[in-house]
Amino acid sequence: MKPLKVVLHAFGPYKDKVYVDFSRLNEKGLFAITGPTGAGKTTIFDGICFALFGEASGENRNDQTLLRSHFADDDLYTSVELTFELKGNHYNIFRQKGHQKKQNKGITGDKIEFYKIENEEKVPYCQEFNKTSIVNKKVEELLGINADQFKQIVLLPQGEFRKLLISDTKEKEEILRKIFRT
Structure with missing residues (x-):
């Protein structure tokens, strides 16, 4: 899976829309997201993981209430849109997290959309x-992998790759079989 673009809105520390354009990396297969502490690196990982699986990228950040920006206005919904490429095909997934507005009694606004992009048109990917x-x-x-496996092998956030390295042989074998379909 190759991320092409991530759009974060009212997500994490970001009140306004933030665009991350990975397509500018061209054909670079492996890259690192680096920067000083507090620059928002983990928020990018959280956004990708939230778009795909509805959860943050690390166990210590999986409190769903922390995904919403504390700076966001009440009428703004927290959302992430991810466009990615897999095996030559392009996909787009949009996930919006509902929240309780001041005038409402319950949580509203949950939304999820998943498309395959064909001839520059979004076609729903599931019924x-x-x-x-x-x-x-x-x-x-x-x-071909679940959220936990994605976090261990694809994102490698904040040293959590260590979990894969120290996991028992059976668990490593299961993960590697899924990745390489053996």
Whole structure:
């Protein structure tokens, strides 16, 4: 999976829309996101993981209330849109996290959309379009790994790659079999 573009809105520390254009990296297969502490590196990882699986990239940040920007106005929804390439195909996933507005009694605004991009047009990738559990399953099927495996092998956030290195042989074998389909 190669991320092409991430758009964060009212996500983490970002009140306004933030665009991260990975397509500018061209054909670089492996890259590092670096910067000083507090620059927002982990927020980018969290955004990618949230778009795909509905959760943050690390166990210590999986409190869903922390994904919403504390600076966001009440009428803004927290959302992430990810466009990525896999096996020569392009996909777009949009996930919006609902929240309780001041005038409402309950949480509103949950939304999820998953598209395959064909001839520059978005075509729904699954029949049950706005059902989180079905979209999550489709993401897992497409990527061939689940959220925990994605966090361990694809993102490698904040030293959590260490978990893969120190995991037992059976767990490593399972992860590697899924990645290489053996």
